[in-house]
Amino acid sequence: MMGWDSWKKGFDAWENTTAKHLETVLRSPLVLGPGGALLTAVMRSKASVDGALDSWWSALGLPTRRDQERALHALNQMQSRLIDLEETLGEIRAQQQKSSQG
Amino acid sequence: MTDAGKSDKRWRNLLGIVKRPKPVVGATPADVVHRENKWSLLRYRARPAGLAFATPVLLVPSLINRHYVLDLQPGRSIAETLVARGHDVFILEWGTPGPEDRFLSFDTITDQYLGRAIRVAAQHGARGKAHVLGYCLGGTLAVVHAAVRPERIASLTVLAAPVAFHDDGMLSLWTRSSRFDLGAMIDATGNVPWRLMQGAFQMLRPTLPLSKAAQVVDRAWDDEFLDGYFALEAWGSDNVSFPGEAYRRYIEALYRADGLMQETFTLSGEPVLLRNIKCPTLAVTFAHDNIVPEESAAPLIERIGSVDKERVHLPGGHVGAVISRKALATLWPTISAWWAAHDAEPVEAKAVELKPVVAKSVAGPKAKGAKAR
Numbered sequence: 001m002m003g004w005d006s007w008k009k010g011f012d013a014w015e016n017t018t019a020k021h022l023e024t025v026l027r028s029p030l031v032l033g034p035g036g037a038l039l040t041a042v043m044r045s046k047a048s049v050d051g052a053l054d055s056w057w058s059a060l061g062l063p064t065r066r067d068q069e070r071a072l073h074a075l076n077q078m079q080s081r082l083i084d085l086e087e088t089l090g091e092i093r094a095q096q097q098k099s100s101q102g
Numbered sequence: 103m104t105d106a107g108k109s110d111k112r113w114r115n116l117l118g119i120v121k122r123p124k125p126v127v128g129a130t131p132a133d134v135v136h137r138e139n140k141w142s143l144l145r146y147r148a149r150p151a152g153l154a155f156a157t158p159v160l161l162v163p164s165l166i167n168r169h170y171v172l173d174l175q176p177g178r179s180i181a182e183t184l185v186a187r188g189h190d191v192f193i194l195e196w197g198t199p200g201p202e203d204r205f206l207s208f209d210t211i212t213d214q215y216l217g218r219a220i221r222v223a224a225q226h227g228a229r230g231k232a233h234v235l236g237y238c239l240g241g242t243l244a245v246v247h248a249a250v251r252p253e254r255i256a257s258l259t260v261l262a263a264p265v266a267f268h269d270d271g272m273l274s275l276w277t278r279s280s281r282f283d284l285g286a287m288i289d290a291t292g293n294v295p296w297r298l299m300q301g302a303f304q305m306l307r308p309t310l311p312l313s314k315a316a317q318v319v320d321r322a323w324d325d326e327f328l329d330g331y332f333a334l335e336a337w338g339s340d341n342v343s344f345p346g347e348a349y350r351r352y353i354e355a356l357y358r359a360d361g362l363m364q365e366t367f368t369l370s371g372e373p374v375l376l377r378n379i380k381c382p383t384l385a386v387t388f389a390h391d392n393i394v395p396e397e398s399a400a401p402l403i404e405r406i407g408s409v410d411k412e413r414v415h416l417p418g419g420h421v422g423a424v425i426s427r428k429a430l431a432t433l434w435p436t437i438s439a440w441w442a443a444h445d446a447e448p449v450e451a452k453a454v455e456l457k458p459v460v461a462k463s464v465a466g467p468k469a470k471g472a473k474a475r
Contacts (some may be wrong), residue, residue, distance in 0.1 A: 019309045025274060026305060029475050036153070036281030042285070043290040050290065065201070072202035076139045080214060081441075083138055085226070 103231035104321065106303030113321040119322075125333035130182045132193070132413045139206075140197030143219050144169070144459045145226075146185045150384055154188025155445045156228040157256045161193040162240035165211065165348075166299060167339050169195040172237070174425055175333045183430055184255050187438045192223040192232070194240070196342065204346035208355075211348055212243045217251055224254040229255035231309045231442045237424065238262050238394060241439040242356070247401060249378045250430040257382040259437060259445045260402065262394040262420055265376070268396040269355045271308055293343035300341055306392050334421070363401065376405035382444045383411045384437065409446075 025031055054064040063071075103111070104304070115122075118199055136143040161171050172193060173181040184191045194216070199206065209370065225233040233256050241263020248258050267274055276282070304310065314331075321327040344352075361367030365372045387399045396415065403413040404453030414435065416423055423429055 006319055010311075015309045015313045019307050022274065022308050026272060026308075029473065032276065032279045033281045035285075036276075036279040040281065040286050041285040046290040047286060069202040069204060072200070073205040076202065076206075079144040080138060080210075083218070084322075087218075 103375045108323040109351065113322075115325070116319065118279070119328075122328070122332065125175060125336055127175060127336055128168075128173045129176050130173050130185065132173075132181075135192070136218065138215065138218065140199055140203065140261055141215055141219075142195050142197060143222055144182050144193050144195060145223075146173075146191040146193070149185055149188060149190070150189060153190050155190070155442060157228045157231060157233055157234060157441070157445050158190040158192055158223045159184060159221040159233045159441060161191065162216065162219070162234065162236040162244050163194065163196070164238040164240050165196050165243070166239070166296065166341050166344055168337060168342070169193045171337050171425060173420070174337065175426070178330060178333075178427065178430065180425065180430070181381060181435055183434050184438060185361055187435075189438065189441070190226060192219070192226075194219050197340045199293050199345045204288070206345040206348055208348040208351040208368045211345070212246050214253070216247050216300050217242055220247070220254050223319040227256075227415055229256060230254065233257045233259065233444070235259040235261070235437070236263055238420070238466065239264075240374075240397075242362075244365070244380070245362070245376070246369055246374050247331075249374045249376055249382065250372050251379060252379065255381050257441065258379065259383070259384045259386070260399070261386045261424055262388055262391055262399055263402065264356075265405070266360065266396045266398050266401045268360045270362070271394050271395045271398060272399070273302070273393065274357060276302065279352050284350060284353050288346040292346050293348045294346060295441065296341035296343045300339075303393065332403070334425070340394070363405075374400065377407040379406040380408050383408045383448045384440050385411075385413045386433070386437075387413065387415050388419060388423045389415065389417045391418075391420040391423075412440075 054066060058064050058067075131147045132144040133147065134142050135145045161172050161173060162170070173179045176182065181191055182191060219236060220232055224230050231254050234244050234248065236242070236259070238261070241260035243267060244258060245260060245263060245265060248255050268278075291298075307313075318328070318331060321331075355361040355367050359366055362376060363375065365373065365375055383403065385399065385402050387396045389396065391399075400413065400415075403411050414433075414436070418426070418429075424433070426470075
């Protein structure tokens with residue numbers, strides 16, 4: 001147990017110091033700048049590949065993935081509007097009940 | 103337990119770790135009372151003795167986390183604790199966004215969805231209002247909503263909720279980096295993948311996995327610790343992606359423009375002014391929170407217009423200080439007492455007839471199945 005306890009104390013000290021050093025590194029503009037640029041480059045290439053595939057697909061007259069997503073999103077919005085209406089109707093009914101009781 | 107006993111138990115538990123049964127999470131019995139798009143509103147079943155308070159409580163977790171962090175394990179559950187104290191507890195489960203939810207706006211989530219959840223919960227109370235508690239980003243959403251639509255909010259409680267985004271934290275620094283093109287990321291990914299966000303959170307302390315492993319070996323003799331650890335790990339790796347358009351607005355208008363502090367942020371076209379929050383407000387901040395630093399969460403209390411407002415600053419981190427056994431014994435009873443003090447007259451205990459809007463109950467391991475829903 002003594003051996004483990006000593007090792008754990010040493011490990012905790014190492015972990016704490018290393019975490020602080022890594023935080024300094026990750027905060028550095030020398031790391032942040034290129035890291036952000038790399039992520040942006042990867043994302044831009046993915047977007048352009050996806051865009052090219054979509055153009056090819058829509059040239060065949062088929063709905064693209066983005067078209068389908070838009071349609072599904074519109075359906076979800078319609079569902080919300082219907083629930084809004086139900087809610088309004090419920091409030092009106094409640095008011096009518098109140099006034100008829102009063 | 104003796105040292106020899108601990109050592110023996112430790113090795114037995116470590117050798118059997120792979121076969122260890124999966125932790126039961128989100129086990130407090132609840133019913134789904136509303137469902138819309140991917141989100142649902144759960145209402146926990148009242149204690150047998152009935153409710154003790156007139157005003158329901160709505161818990162709003164972060165948009166990218168499952169709700170069951172607030173209902174982790176039997177005996178270690180915030181929801182269970184609040185139900186046992188006689189509260190009528192509702193919780194919002196945001197669900198898993200589908201690819202089509204890339205178009206979901208911050209306004210839809212904060213105004214329509216959260217607004218509906220508050221109204222549904224509030225209609226079960228005697229005053230037509232609900233106590234709203236937001237945790238992390240859920241707290242920010244609750245704050246934004248309360249500033250513009252205060253009608254149904256009896257009181258506001260926020261735990262580690264960021265409102266000032268130009269802090270010294272690493273997340274703030276990274277998201278404000280000029281070389282990071284937010285638009286390119288959302289165009290490419292639609293919803294922001296949870297793995298990407300989880301990676302960013304892990305970068306906050308890259309040595310954390312090693313530290314956790316050492317802690318598991320150190321405490322492997324303690325079954326209760328292992329159960330809690332694996333339940334928390336199950337939750338920690340069960341994240342959801344962030345709807346793309348909502349994320350764009352969140353980063354641009356809140357992180358980069360610091361919209362709540364600069365008073366430039368809007369909700370459905372209406373200005374979000376923190377000084378318009380007039381309801382009783384309790385803000386809890388944590389000293390060792392590296393996700394939402396104190397300077398990001400603390401300004402809320404200074405800025406709001408409430409007369410009745412309070413900030414509690416506690417030791418501990420972003421998750422541990424909220425769900426630990428110590429928090430269950432001290433923080434949550436304090437919050438419960440604060441709600442009680444801001445409640446109408448306590449109701450006489452009565453049995454509650456539960457009428458789920460969507461007849462599906464979630465209890466036991468199924469609740470974890472927020473994933474499956």
